[in-house]
Amino acid sequence: MARLLSPHELTNWVHVTLRHDLPSAERLAKLDDVYEMLDSCTDPRHDDIDAMVMAEVRCLIGDPAREA
Numbered sequence: 001m002a003r004l005l006s007p008h009e010l011t012n013w014v015h016v017t018l019r020h021d022l023p024s025a026e027r028l029a030k031l032d033d034v035y036e037m038l039d040s041c042t043d044p045r046h047d048d049i050d051a052m053v054m055a056e057v058r059c060l061i062g063d064p065a066r067e068a
Contacts, residue, residue: 007053008035008046027056
């Protein structure tokens with residue numbers, strides 16, 4: 001999967017553009033809320049949220065690697 005945006009940039013775009021109005025993208029919008037609650041980019045939980053975003057993206061695009 002090409003990484004044109006970081007996971008946080010992607011969730012921010014979804015949140016700003018689609019808000020919480022598109023059911024299929026709701027989880028990404030909520031994950032942007034989680035990023036905003038973290039104190040900084042160096043928070044160790046940031047990597048966990050990145051992984052959740054990538055798993056959700058794989059699910060949305062039907063990527064078979066989502067099971068890995």
